[in-house]
Amino acid sequence: MAEAASQPKFSMSGSGDLVMYHCICSHVVFCSTTPLATSPRRTADNAILCHLTEHPTKDGHYARLFDVLHAPQASIVRREDGFDKIYLRQCPYCEVAVGYHLDESHFEETQNSTGKRADVIFIFPGGLMTTEEMEKGQDMEAEIGKITAKAVTA
Numbered sequence: 001m002a003e004a005a006s007q008p009k010f011s012m013s014g015s016g017d018l019v020m021y022h023c024i025c026s027h028v029v030f031c032s033t034t035p036l037a038t039s040p041r042r043t044a045d046n047a048i049l050c051h052l053t054e055h056p057t058k059d060g061h062y063a064r065l066f067d068v069l070h071a072p073q074a075s076i077v078r079r080e081d082g083f084d085k086i087y088l089r090q091c092p093y094c095e096v097a098v099g100y101h102l103d104e105s106h107f108e109e110t111q112n113s114t115g116k117r118a119d120v121i122f123i124f125p126g127g128l129m130t131t132e133e134m135e136k137g138q139d140m141e142a143e144i145g146k147i148t149a150k151a152v153t154a
């Protein structure tokens with residue numbers, strides 16, 4: 001039936017090791033067997049694309065979000081080539097947005113539907129860190145400072 005259409009255009013293969021990812025506030029929000037560093041990225045904004053799964057897939061990919069907040073409403077974001085309808089996911093602890101779901105209308109196979117495409121998450125670049133990275137110490141305030149400084153000097 002519609003099997004061919006539902007085939008993903010990319011493949012994700014897990015390494016088998018489940019890596020925990022933390023929000024910048026250190027709260028664990030995500031885990032995956034496919035490292036984010038090697039995951040495909042979305043051209044529009046460089047967000048890291050990840051398929052969420054309930055169970056490990058045949059090629060060993062497994063990824064899930066922990067209790068990450070759903071933004072109450074969809075947001076419309078301007079892109080160079082149009083608009084995105086996105087549903088932000090936020091850390092339950094510090095409420096920083098760590099990623100988003102796209103509306104079903106953005107996907108070829110569901111282009112006539114609307115609503116959150118919940119099995120695919122786009123994670124903001126730099127939004128999450130592994131336990132190892134966190135232990136090396138990343139300072140949230142310093143990160144905010146960096147972005148502000150860039151905007152001022154632009």
Ligand SMILES: [Zn+2]
Pocket residue numbers: 023024025026027091092093094095096
């Ligand atoms: Zn947080």
